[in-house]
Amino acid sequence: MQASQKSQKIQSVESNRIQKSTFKPLFYLSNPHLQTILSNIVHPPFPTVTAQRLELEDGDFLDLLWSETRAPQTLLILHGLEGSIRSAYAKRILNYCNRHKIAAILMHFRGCGGEPNRLLRGYHSGETGDLRFVIEHLKSSGISDIALLGYSLGGNVTLKYMGEAKTDAAIRCAIAVSVPMRLDICADTMDLGFARIYQRTLLGRLIKKIHLKRELIDRHDRIFPDPRKMHNFRLFDDAFTAPIHGFDSAEDYYQKCSSKQFLRGIDKPTLIIQSRDDPFMSAGVLPAENELSNAVTLELSKRGGHVGFIGGRLWPEFWLEKRFHNFLIEQRFV
Numbered sequence: 144m145q146a147s148q149k150s151q152k153i154q155s156v157e158s159n160r161i162q163k164s165t166f167k168p169l170f171y172l173s174n175p176h177l178q179t180i181l182s183n184i185v186h187p188p189f190p191t192v193t194a195q196r197l198e199l200e201d202g203d204f205l206d207l208l209w210s211e212t213r214a215p216q217t218l219l220i221l222h223g224l225e226g227s228i229r230s231a232y233a234k235r236i237l238n239y240c241n242r243h244k245i246a247a248i249l250m251h252f253r254g255c256g257g258e259p260n261r262l263l264r265g266y267h268s269g270e271t272g273d274l275r276f277v278i279e280h281l282k283s284s285g286i287s288d289i290a291l292l293g294y295s296l297g298g299n300v301t302l303k304y305m306g307e308a309k310t311d312a313a314i315r316c317a318i319a320v321s322v323p324m325r326l327d328i329c330a331d332t333m334d335l336g337f338a339r340i341y342q343r344t345l346l347g348r349l350i351k352k353i354h355l356k357r358e359l360i361d362r363h364d365r366i367f368p369d370p371r372k373m374h375n376f377r378l379f380d381d382a383f384t385a386p387i388h389g390f391d392s393a394e395d396y397y398q399k400c401s402s403k404q405f406l407r408g409i410d411k412p413t414l415i416i417q418s419r420d421d422p423f424m425s426a427g428v429l430p431a432e433n434e435l436s437n438a439v440t441l442e443l444s445k446r447g448g449h450v451g452f453i454g455g456r457l458w459p460e461f462w463l464e465k466r467f468h469n470f471l472i473e474q475r476f477v
Contacts, residue, residue, distance in 0.1 A: 160435045164416065164444035166462050169455045175420040176337060178448025182461070183231050190237035192228070192249070197280055203264075205273060206256030207248050210237055214246035216288040216315075216476055217281065221274070221297030223321075223450065225348040227255045232294055232450055232463070239464040245477055246286075250277050252297075254352060263359040265352070267388050268296050268326055269400025271304040278311050290476050291317040292467060294450055295423070298322035298415075299402045305413055306405030306436075316412040316474045318467055321421055321450045324403035325428045327394065330376040332425050339375075341423065341449075346379060353383060403428070409436045414470050416463070418447030 172178055192208040199205060208228055218240065222233055233249055240247035252266035253273065266273070281289060291314065293301030298319030304310070305317050323329040333342040353360065353370040360367055365386055373379040381393035390396035417429060435441060444452070454462040471477045 159432070160437070160439055161432050161441045161443060164442045164447075166444040166447055166452055166466070167454055168446040169453055169457075169459055172453050172459065173446050175418070175422050175446065175448040175451070178418075178420075178446065178451030178453055179341075179422060181459070182448070182451040182453055185459070186231045187234045187238050190228075190234055190241055192237060197277070199273070199276065201262065203253060203260050203262045205253065205277065206251040206258075207277070208237070208251070210240045210245070210247040212240070212244045212246045215286055216246060216290075217286045218245060218247040218290050218292055218471070218476075219277065219281065220247060220249045221291065221293040221300055222249065222252070222255065223295030223297055224268075224345055225255065226294065226297070227251055227257065229257075235461055236292070236464055236467070239468070243468065243477075245468070245471075248281070250274070259352070259355050263356055263363060264387055267384055267396070267400065268299045268323065269303055269396070269402075270388075271300060271307065274300060274304050275311075278313065282311075282313055287313060288315050288476065289313050290315055290471060290474070291319075293317070293319045293322070295321050295323065299324065299326070299400070302402035302409070302413070302415070303400065303405050305411060306402070306408035308408075310411055314411055315476055316414075316470070317409075318414045318416070318470055319402075320416040320452075320463060321423070322402060322415060322417065323424055323428065324401060324406075324430065325424075326397040326401045328427045329424045330380065330393070330397065333423060334375040334377070338422050342376060346373065346376065349379060349383075403430050403434065406430055406434055406439055407436050409438050411438055412474055413439045415439065415441045416444075416452075416466065417441065418444050418449070418452070420446055421449045423449045 195207045197205045254260040254265045291301045301319045350370045377393050385396045452462045453459045
C-alpha cells in the first residue's frame with residue numbers, strides 16, 4: 144500500500160506543469176526595474192550574422208539574420224515589441240549561439256530591421272502568418288527541425304502559433320520568455336506607476352513609425368487621429384493597431400490575440416519562463432495548471448523583471464541563454 148502511495152506521489156510530481164525556476168538574482172539586483180533596465184542597457188558586442196531579405200506575397204518584406212553556424216536543426220528567434228538585432232537580448236542570444244555552434248536565425252517583424260516596411264500594416268502580438276511564411280522558407284532552405292524562441296511580444300506570437308492550429312511537423316519545441324499572455328491586463332498594467340516610463344518609451348517608437356507612414360495613413364479610407372494624442376497602449380491600439388490589422392477595437396485585438404487561451408492546444412514541448420515581479424504585467428497574466436496542455440511547462444521565478452534574469456554571485460551573469468541551451472539539450476535538439 145505504501146509503495147502504491149509513493150508511486151502515485153511520484154506521478155503527481157512528474158505531472159506538475161508549473162515549476163519553480165532555479166534562477167536566483169544577483170543579490171544587489173533583486174529589484175525588478177534594475178533587472179529590466181540593466182538587461183537592456185548592457186550591450187554585448189554585435190554578433191557576426193548574415194542578412195537575408197524575404198519578399199512577401201503582399202508586396203512587403205521581412206529581414207532575417209543568420210548566425211555563423213548552418214545546420215538542419217535551427218533555432219528561430221522572435222524579438223519583442225520594437226525589438227531588433229539592436230536589442231541587447233538579441234545580440235546576447237546570437238553571440239551565445241555563435242560561441243556554441245548553434246544554428247540560429249533572428250526574424251525581424253515587419254518594419255523592425257532598420258528600414259520601414261512598404262505597407263501601412265506592420266506586426267502585432269498575434270501575427271502568426273509571417274511566422275508561418277518564414278517556417279516554409281526555412282524548410283525550403285534545407286532546415287528540417289526548428290525550435291522557436293520568443294521574447295515578450297515574440298513569445299506571445301510563439302505561443303499563439305504553437306496552440307492555435309496543428310503546428311508544422313518541422314517544429315520540434317518552443318521557448319517563450321516574459322510573455323504578455325493577457326494583452327488587456329498588460330495594457331492596463333503598463334499605464335500604472337513606474338511602468339508608464341516603459342510605456343512612454345515603447346509608444347514613442349510606435350508613434351514615430353506612424354509618422355513615417357503619414358502618406359499611407361492619408362491615403363487610407365479611415366480617418367485616423369493624431370498619434371501624438373495616444374498616451375497609452377489602449378488608445379494607440381484602438382486607434383491604429385486594431386483598424387490597420389483588421390480588428391474591431393483594441394479589446395477585440397486583445398481578446399483574439401492573447402496567447403493564454405491557446406496554451407491548452409499546444410502539442411509540442413514548450414517552456415514558458417516568467418517572473419512574478421515582471422513590471423510589464425500582473426499576476427492575472429499567469430495561467431493556472433488546468434490552462435496548460437501536458438506539453439507545456441511554466442517555469443516561475445520570484446524575481447527576474449522583464450527579460451532580465453541577471454544572476455551571479457558577485458558580478459552580473461545573464462542566465463537566460465544557458466537556460467535556453469539546457470532546454471534544447473533536454474529536447475535533444477542540440
